[in-house]
Amino acid sequence: MKLLSVAIPSYNSEEYLGRAVETLLTGGEEIEIIIVNDGSKDDTGKIADAYQEKYPTIIKAIHQENGGHGQAVNTGLKNATGLYFKVVDSDDWVNENSLKNVLKLLRKMYDEKKELDLLIANYVYENANLNKQKAIDYKSAMPIDTIFGWDDLKHFKQSQNILMHSVFYRTQLLRDCNLQLPKHTFYVDNIFVYQPLPYVKTLYYIDENFYRYYIGREDQSVNEKVMMSRIDQQIRVTKLMIESTDIFAVSSKKLRNYMLKYLSVMMMVCSVYLVKIGTKESLDKKKELWNYLKTTKPMMYNKIRHSVLGYSMHLPGHTGHAIIKIGYRISQKIIGFG
Incomplete structure (x- = not known):
């Protein structure tokens, strides 16, 4: 039995796929690594096949026509046999010691017959241009090392959104919630979470500082110019x-408020970039x-529109647009990807 299935959506990833796979291989036989070659035009597919041949009980190499990140995640989920499911992008990697601790915890949950729906760990921004790291943790927002429900949540800082x-x-x-991410669409990780x-x-x-999120490449989907395009x-x-x-x-008021806040941020991001395009x-x-x-x-609109974020997105004229841009710059620094 596999405790954890990890899908690696991969498109033209020959330069860095190996780093992601090698860090995950330290999980041994309790992990299943599903490399989804999403119609790559380089040697990504050959690399995936070579890994599958070398580690046939751990690695699955799946090849599909290009369908985008979301379709690759869908394919990974469809082929997953592990009790838990994780997505690791091909240019990212994980901390090996943290992986061992995560698997130890999942094994304990299974052995003690405790049904856990969602495990959350920290992630670290690895900024290639600035050569610096920024860890995002949830210590002030969630109870640590215990099973809890939504009503046990504390206050989320701006930087503490639950991300992929x-x-x-x-x-x-x-599978029960019929998650199906759209094809040929970026930013579907927001739907996933x-x-x-x-x-x-x-x-x-x-x-645990489990996930290492590599940022700073000019062609990345979170690059500002790319996002505007x-x-x-x-x-x-x-x-x-x-x-x-x-x-x-x-039913949970705290979850309801969190989801409203997250959607407010999505509306803000769209609004800011549309204003910046101008x-x-x-x-x-x-x-x-x-x-x-x-x-x-309409009820959701009223809540978001009359929040601080919603109000700021509707300030009129050039002054309003300038304030929107300044607010976004501040949020970038808080969130950590700017």
């Missing part, structure tokens, strides 16, 4: 998140997005 880097889901839970949350009843936070995909993901869940049917078309798209939220989920 920090989560290990129970595999069956993802949003849509399943109402299905999560039990959580556990382990204070792909703003339509960011809008699409935000709309899918709006549609995915009736937040006001969520064309009539982009400003019309900003207006259309807010109208979409208003007509689709």
Whole structure:
């Protein structure tokens, strides 16, 4: 039995795939590594096949036509046999000692017959340009080393959103909530850490700097210029998140508030980039997005629109747009990817 399935969506990843795989291999036979070659045009597929041949009981190499990051995650989930499911991007890696501690914990949960829906660990920004690290932990937001529920959450700082880097889901839970990420769309990791949350009843936070998130490449999806060029995909993901869940049917008030805050940040990111683009078309798209939220989920719109973030996104004129940009710069520094 595999405790943990790790999907590695891989597209033209020949330069760095090996680092991700080698760090995960330290998990031994309790881990399943699913390399999804997403129609790569370099030697990614050959590297994946070589790993599968060398480690046939640990590694699966799956080849598909290019469908984007979300489709690669879907494929990984479809082929996962582990009790828990994790996504590690091909240019990232994990801390080997933290992996051993995570597997030890998951084994304990299994042996003691404790059903854990979501395990959360820390992640570390590895900035290639600045040669510096920034660890994101949840010590002030969650109980440590114990099973807890949403109502046990504390206050989340701006930097403490639950991201794809920090989560290990129970595999069956993802299937039960019918998670299906869209093809050929960037930023679907936001759906991955949003849509399943109402299905999560039990959580556990382990204070381990597990995931190493590599940032700083100019072609990365989180690069500001790249995000502006792909703003339509960011809008699409935000709309899918709006549609995915009736937040006001969520029983836990703390989870409801967290999800509203997360969606507020998504609306802010879209709004800021549309303002920064600054064309009539982009400003019309900003207006259309807010109208979409208003007509689709009016209660959600009222909550977000009248929050501090929502209010700031509607300040008029050049002064308002300048304040929006300044606010975004501050948030970048807080969050850590700027």
